[in-house]
Amino acid sequence: xxxxxxxxxxxxxxxxxxxxxxxxxxxxxxxxxxxxxxxxxxxxxxxxxxxxxxxxxxxxxxxxxxxxxxxxxxxxxxxxxxxxxxxxxxxxxxxxxxxxxxxxxxxxxxxxxxxxxxxxxxxxxxxxxxxxxxxxxxxxxxxxxxxxxxxxxxxxxxxxxxxxxxxxxxxxxxxxxxxxxxxxxxxxxxxxxxxxxxxxxxxxxxxxxxxxxxxxxxxxxxxxxxxxxxxxxxxxxxxxxxxxxxxxxxxxxxxxxxxxxxxxxxxxxxxxxxxxxxxxxxxxxxxxxxxxxxxxxxxxxxxxxxxxxxxxxxxxxxxxxxxxxxxxxxxxxxxxxxxxxxxxxxxxxxxxxxxxxxxxxxxxxxxxxxxxxxxxx
Ligand SMILES: NC(=O)c1ccc[n+]([C@@H]2O[C@H](COP(=O)([O-])OP(=O)(O)OC[C@H]3O[C@@H](n4cnc5c(N)ncnc54)[C@H](O)[C@@H]3O)[C@@H](O)[C@H]2O)c1
Numbered sequence: 001x002x003x004x005x006x007x008x009x010x011x012x013x014x015x016x017x018x019x020x021x022x023x024x025x026x027x028x029x030x031x032x033x034x035x036x037x038x039x040x041x042x043x044x045x046x047x048x049x050x051x052x053x054x055x056x057x058x059x060x061x062x063x064x065x066x067x068x069x070x071x072x073x074x075x076x077x078x079x080x081x082x083x084x085x086x087x088x089x090x091x092x093x094x095x096x097x098x099x100x101x102x103x104x105x106x107x108x109x110x111x112x113x114x115x116x117x118x119x120x121x122x123x124x125x126x127x128x129x130x131x132x133x134x135x136x137x138x139x140x141x142x143x144x145x146x147x148x149x150x151x152x153x154x155x156x157x158x159x160x161x162x163x164x165x166x167x168x169x170x171x172x173x174x175x176x177x178x179x180x181x182x183x184x185x186x187x188x189x190x191x192x193x194x195x196x197x198x199x200x201x202x203x204x205x206x207x208x209x210x211x212x213x214x215x216x217x218x219x220x221x222x223x224x225x226x227x228x229x230x231x232x233x234x235x236x237x238x239x240x241x242x243x244x245x246x247x248x249x250x251x252x253x254x255x256x257x258x259x260x261x262x263x264x265x266x267x268x269x270x271x272x273x274x275x276x277x278x279x280x281x282x283x284x285x286x287x288x289x290x291x292x293x294x295x296x297x298x299x300x301x302x303x304x305x306x307x308x309x310x311x312x313x314x315x316x317x318x319x320x321x322x323x324x325x326x327x328x329x330x331x332x333x334x335x336x337x338x339x340x341x342x343x344x345x346x347x348x349x350x351x352x353x354x355x356x357x358x359x360x361x362x363x364x365x366x367x368x369x370x371x372x373x374x375x376x377x
Contacts (some may be wrong), residue, residue, distance in 0.1 A: 002027065005034040005339065006073055008098075010065045010089060011080030012043030012052040013176060015103050016129070019078050022054040022331035029317045030336040033343035036076075042068045063091055069096050079103055083177040083187050087112040090352075099126045099342060101334075105362065106355040107197040108187030115360040127359035128338045128348050131200040133267070137325070137334035138288040139201065140313035141305070142271075142278050145290070146205050151273025154250040157206045158270045161194035161256040162263035166220070166238065173234060175226035182225065183235030191216070191240045191362050194256035196268075200350060200358045201269060207248050207360055209377050211304040214242035216369040219259055242365050244377075268338045286324035 007023050009016050023036040042062040045051040049061040062068045069077055069092050077093035077176075079102040093100050100120060106129050107113035115347050120127040133139055145151065166181060173181035180186050180193055190331055204207070216237035225232045239257035246252055260266070270279035279289045288305045295301075308324045310316045314333050318325050341348035350358075364375040 002033055002035040004037045004119055005099075005342070006037050006039040006075045007078060008040045008042065008062075008068045008071070008074035008076065009038075009058075009078040009080055010042040010068060011082075011103075012041055012048055013080065015080035016041065016043065016052065018328060018331045019080055019101070019130075019335075020058075020131075021328055022335040024057065026332050026339070028334045029332065030340075032339050033338065034339045036335065036339065039074055040068050040071065045326055049092060056120050066092065068204065069098065071092050072375050074085040075099055076101060082185045083108055083192065084185045087116055090116045091119040094123040094125055094127075096127060097123060100106065100352075101128050101130060101338060102352070103130045104200070104355065104358075105187070105192045106352060106359050108192075110356065110359050110363045111353070113356045120352050126338070126342050126347070127352045128334070128341075129350050129352060129357065130331075130359070132330040132334050132351050133197055133201055133282075134204055134350070135314070135330045135337065136285050136327075137313045137315055138280055138286060138305075138307040141307050142269075142280060143205055143290050144313065145276075145278055145288075146185070146271065150276050150292070151271060151278070152275035154206060154246070154248055154271060154273045156270070156272040157246065157250055157252045158272075159198035159202060159252075159254050160266065160268050161198055162192070162260035162266040163258045164256040164263050165195070165260065169220050169223075171223065172226045172234070173223040174228075178226060181223060181234065181236055186236060188220070188362065188366055189216075189236030189238055189240070190256040190258055191237055191365055194258075195240055195242075195254060195365065196358055197267065198254050198256065198269065199361045201358055202246075202252060202254075203271075203361070204350075205271065206246050206250060206252070208246065208357070210245045210247055210250065211374050211376050212244040212361065212364045212368050213374045214365040215372075216239060216240045216366070237277045237366070239368070240369065241364065242368065244361075281367070 009086045038058045053061040241255045244252040267282035276292045309321045345361040368375040
């Protein structure tokens with residue numbers, strides 16, 4: 001008999017939905033000691049909170065996150081709020097002894113992130129940051145291939161995250177979803193939003209970065225603010241490109257933008273090693289491309305691995321070999337791994353402390369762009 005674990009999600013937007021879906025489905029596919037119970041959603045305004053609770057099957061709703069955290073019947077606080085609220089909510093949740101799952105990026109900057117790490121570690125509560133791309137089976141397989149040593153010495157790591165949704169000059173900043181354009185709510189633009197994913201994956205696959213050299217651009221410098229109604233300066237980076245040295249001696253090249261017309265969410269990475277290379281593309285997320293120089297030269301070439309077999313990461317929990325899964329499943333895997341860690345009393349990566357490393361790289365990238373200089377991470 002599995003034990004109930006009461007979940008309180010704060011934030012009823014895009015991530016509130018992906019996390020709710022994951023908690024609902026996880027025990028249909030994974031054998032877990034804990035059965036997540038959707039106890040409370042906290043969202044704004046009240047009618048949105050009520051309808052979110054009804055649609056996703058929450059037992060109750062709140063409109064004040066402090067009330068949700070104060071409830072004795074909540075075990076896990078799941079933070080799906082804009083970036084500027086992560087710190088305060090996480091620190092309050094840690095002080096209340098709650099298990100915490102926090103959306104990425106961990107914080108607005110490194111100083112805030114450090115406070116959050118200190119809070120969860122002092123409280124001794126289980127914590128995880130939602131860098132969910134790690135848990136797409138093809139990306140997990142990439143990690144297994146790197147760890148196996150098949151690539152040999154790594155020379156290059158290359159990643160892109162390209163979108164085009166902010167090109168219109170009349171798009172306002174601030175408010176639901178558009179808080180991403182408001183530096184006071186987001187902390188930064190594509191660096192904290194998109195590159196943070198690329199950096200987390202890179203640190204996981206290729207180890208720490210030593211130094212970075214970046215450039216950022218804000219193509220549209222003024223936008224109407226939804227909350228004030230006034231035209232206000234835009235403080236975020238619309239695009240960011242940086243290169244870096246990794247500790248293992250390889251070179252990194254990263255680009256993120258919301259001005260790549262035609263691209264909606266093209267996240268790609270490629271790793272080139274002495275013996276082999278791998279590459280991955282979010283738009284074809286169930287495939288991993290692999291090139292092995294040791295193959296017979298007559299048939300040597302990039303092979304496209306359909307990551308859907310029973311011995312591929314996570315796939316034995318789903319349908320039958322050959323049938324693929326998608327984006328939402330990375331969140332199901334995240335919850336499955338987190339609940340397994342909680343049951344065993346083991347930390348699950350990326351913890352707040354792990355995610356602080358990504359935050360440090362983001363901060364070095366922004367400082368480098370501002371100062372036109374190399375920055376140590
Ligand atoms: N892991 C990923 O791939 C991924 C993808 C998207 C977003 N995110 C992260 O998730 C977080 C949320 O992003 P989102 O896309 O869900 O944003 P969103 O705008 O869709 O949702 C945010 C929600 O928070 C609510 N909210 C704001 N202030 C509140 C408050 N004080 N109390 C209660 N609710 C409040 C808003 O009403 C909104 O519904 C961000 O940190 C973002 O960076 C991660």
